[in-house]
Amino acid sequence: MLTRRAALLSAAAAALMLAVSAPAKAADDLKLPRQKVELVAPPFVHAHEQATKQGPKIIEFTLTVEEKKVVIDEKGTTFQAMTFNGSMPGPLMVVHEGDYVEVTLVNPASNSMPHNVDFHSATGALGGAELTLVNPGEQVTLRWKATRTGTFVYHCAPGGPMIPWHVVSGMAGAVMVLPREGLTDGKGKPVKYDRAYYIGEFDLYVPRDEKGNFKAYDSPGESYNDTVEVMKKLTPTHVVFNGKAGALTGKSALTSKVGETVLIVHSQANRDSRPHLIGGHGDHVWETGKFSNAPETGLETWFIRGGSAGAATYKFLQPGIYAYVTHNLIEAVELGATAHFKVEGKWNDDLMTQVKAPSEIPPAKTN
Amino acid sequence: MLIAFKLKLALACVAGLAGPLAVAPLLSDAGIRGGADGTGQAIVEVRAGNVSYRVAGDFTRNGRQAAAPLRHITFQEPLAIMKHQVSSADYQACVDAGACRSLDRGVVIAPDRPAVQVSWHDANAYAGWLSRKTGEHYRLPTDEEWAFAAGSRFSDDGLPVDNDDPSKRWIARYERESERKPGGGDVRAFGSFGINENGLADLAGNVWEWTSTCFTRHRLDDAGETVSARSNCGVRVVQGQHRSYVTDFIRDARAGGCAAGVPPDNLGFRLVREPQSWVSAVAKALHIARG
Ligand SMILES: [Cu+2]
Numbered sequence: 037m038l039t040r041r042a043a044l045l046s047a048a049a050a051a052l053m054l055a056v057s058a059p060a061k062a063a064d065d066l067k068l069p070r071q072k073v074e075l076v077a078p079p080f081v082h083a084h085e086q087a088t089k090q091g092p093k094i095i096e097f098t099l100t101v102e103e104k105k106v107v108i109d110e111k112g113t114t115f116q117a118m119t120f121n122g123s124m125p126g127p128l129m130v131v132h133e134g135d136y137v138e139v140t141l142v143n144p145a146s147n148s149m150p151h152n153v154d155f156h157s158a159t160g161a162l163g164g165a166e167l168t169l170v171n172p173g174e175q176v177t178l179r180w181k182a183t184r185t186g187t188f189v190y191h192c193a194p195g196g197p198m199i200p201w202h203v204v205s206g207m208a209g210a211v212m213v214l215p216r217e218g219l220t221d222g223k224g225k226p227v228k229y230d231r232a233y234y235i236g237e238f239d240l241y242v243p244r245d246e247k248g249n250f251k252a253y254d255s256p257g258e259s260y261n262d263t264v265e266v267m268k269k270l271t272p273t274h275v276v277f278n279g280k281a282g283a284l285t286g287k288s289a290l291t292s293k294v295g296e297t298v299l300i301v302h303s304q305a306n307r308d309s310r311p312h313l314i315g316g317h318g319d320h321v322w323e324t325g326k327f328s329n330a331p332e333t334g335l336e337t338w339f340i341r342g343g344s345a346g347a348a349t350y351k352f353l354q355p356g357i358y359a360y361v362t363h364n365l366i367e368a369v370e371l372g373a374t375a376h377f378k379v380e381g382k383w384n385d386d387l388m389t390q391v392k393a394p395s396e397i398p399p400a401k402t403n
Numbered sequence: 404m405l406i407a408f409k410l411k412l413a414l415a416c417v418a419g420l421a422g423p424l425a426v427a428p429l430l431s432d433a434g435i436r437g438g439a440d441g442t443g444q445a446i447v448e449v450r451a452g453n454v455s456y457r458v459a460g461d462f463t464r465n466g467r468q469a470a471a472p473l474r475h476i477t478f479q480e481p482l483a484i485m486k487h488q489v490s491s492a493d494y495q496a497c498v499d500a501g502a503c504r505s506l507d508r509g510v511v512i513a514p515d516r517p518a519v520q521v522s523w524h525d526a527n528a529y530a531g532w533l534s535r536k537t538g539e540h541y542r543l544p545t546d547e548e549w550a551f552a553a554g555s556r557f558s559d560d561g562l563p564v565d566n567d568d569p570s571k572r573w574i575a576r577y578e579r580e581s582e583r584k585p586g587g588g589d590v591r592a593f594g595s596f597g598i599n600e601n602g603l604a605d606l607a608g609n610v611w612e613w614t615s616t617c618f619t620r621h622r623l624d625d626a627g628e629t630v631s632a633r634s635n636c637g638v639r640v641v642q643g644q645h646r647s648y649v650t651d652f653i654r655d656a657r658a659g660g661c662a663a664g665v666p667p668d669n670l671g672f673r674l675v676r677e678p679q680s681w682v683s684a685v686a687k688a689l690h691i692a693r694g
Contacts, residue, residue: 107587110587110588110657110668111588111589111657112587112588112589247508247509248508248509249508249509285581285665286580286581286665287581287582289577289581354570355568355570355571355574356569356570356573356574357570357573357574357577376577378574378577378578379570380574381570382568383567383568383569383570383571385567390467390468390569392466393463393466393467393468394461394463394620395463395466395620395622396631396633
């Protein structure tokens with residue numbers, strides 16, 4: 037086991053040599069106010085202003101890498117996850133256009149591998165990946181300017197075959213860069229939301245033993261070779277929201293109320309997805325997630341390209357239980373990609389009513 | 404097409420509309436006798452008694468959704484039912500005899516573990532084989548019998564109907580089904596979920612049990628009596644922590660389940676043994692004599 041870990045470390049060491057050459061800046065070279073944000077675990081999103089009258093700031097975040105064994109379905113299948121801040125997906129970071137994002141990436145000594153982070157919202161150095169590779173026991177601070185608005189994926193990208201493996205092991209999250217004046221419908225009308233949820237979808241590839249049972253491993257390194265074989269077949273064994281089949285159902289179902297507008301940010305760092313709210317719609321949908329484009333309106337299903345995050349708002353009009361799925365229903369029902377919304381409020385008969393309950397088919401009329 | 408598909412999913416999930424409030428019968432003096440007829444399965448006799456039973460199925464009155472009625476049911480005869488769910492080892496004997504479908508890979512074969520990931524058809528195949536083998540008559544319990552034997556392990560899952568707002572019922576059912584006992588879906592050894600006052604083990608644990616009761620839509624009159632009933636026997640009642648309706652060929656309801664509900668963790672079964680008639684007793688004696 038030690039040898040494999042050593043191999044993993046040395047594979048990353050080469051990349052690390054390239055990474056150290058960038059000049060480190062003094063922390064106070066920008067004369068801007070600083071704000072430290074405590075991140076919260078998805079599906080929740082840290083408190084933020086939807087529009088702001090304040091000037092640009094330096095927003096400080098900390099991402100701590102946590103390698104850990106997690107359970108990914110109700111059968112108790114275990115998985116060697118690699119995570120940002122312990123959750124799959126990593127937390128959603130919300131800033132405004134023109135802010136500086138200052139991220140400290142911590143790789144505790146208890147981990148077994150080097151990690152880094154590539155922000156799709158950042159410009160240069162492979163999204164910051166080249167400047168952030170840290171071994172267990174190290175940390176690094178990166179600052180990038182939020183020049184483009186929208187929802188963007190971030191993920192670990194430690195080089196070569198480590199990249200897809202770390203991503204499908206859980207190391208992906210999202211950033212949301214809001215326009216300073218807030219979201220609009222593209223015609224100048226503001227789009228506001230009463231609450232925001234962040235759903236991170238993962239395709240997981242769990243090896244099976246000769247009897248067909250899912251295998252369990254004691255460390256990520258031990259799972260590597262078998263996992264890559266499954267990954268290369270491109271057929272996931274699980275497709276899950278927020279780290280586990282059923283993570284957002286039952287007692288953990290998302291909640292809302294009739295009349296409330298919900299913003300749903302949906303990321304998929306590796307593979308395409310097609311979110312659909314059964315019984316509802318997308319009022320304003322930034323399918324590609326980029327707020328400089330006008331949102332589409334009134335959608336039934338939208339498309340999240342692998343390696344991107346999209347955003348949709350919906351105002352609930354009817355109480356009840358809604359399923360939020362990827363509308364590849366095999367993945368939704370058999371592989372796990374289903375979340376539920378529990379919506380309280382008053383039923384609207386005008387929108388829907390059961391005119392006549394199920395009963396026998398009446399005999400055909402004869403003339 | 405997709406709507407039809409969703410409706411089908413939903414049908415398999417019209418779970419937990421109803422359930423009996425059981426009057427606990429006392430453990431009969433006959434007590435428990437274990438595996439006397441070579442089944443390896445202990446049989447419990449639940450003494451004759453009553454049960455307050457919330458009828459299974461869907462109910463309408465004057466063309467609108469109605470609450471499931473509560474009925475008082477008397478069992479004149481004792482009910483002989485397996486103490487445990489059928490074990491995977493006992494089920495495997497049927498597989499080895501060529502009369503049952505193999506268990507899925509991953510189901511632990513052991514005399515003290517339930518056979519799970521079995522369909523209603525699998526359960527019936529086993530009952531048929533066991534009956535032929537022993538000369539006794541084994542069958543799945545009806546939903547009423549299950550409720551009677553389950554006693555306090557069963558709670559009334561009737562829900563009020565508000566015809567002005569159907570969502571209240573959906574949300575109430577969803578919340579109730581979300582109240583899961585801790586421990587997850589891993590199958591455990593017999594006895595892990597305790598014994599009820601009738602001596603039956605592991606009721607309402609993490610294995611739901613097939614019954615012979617079909618999904619039925621009842622039309623009620625103003626007095627709450629069934630005027631007409633239409634059954635769909637492709638969907639059967641399964642019993643456990645909450646009552647659920649599952650398509651008969653489904654073996655694993657976790658993955659096959661619900662667009663917006665909480666599916667059963669595991670599907671297993673236990674069997675009722677019919678009282679022996681004089682004729683069958685003689686037939687059995689002859690059968691054994693011929694050996
Ligand atoms: Cu990594």
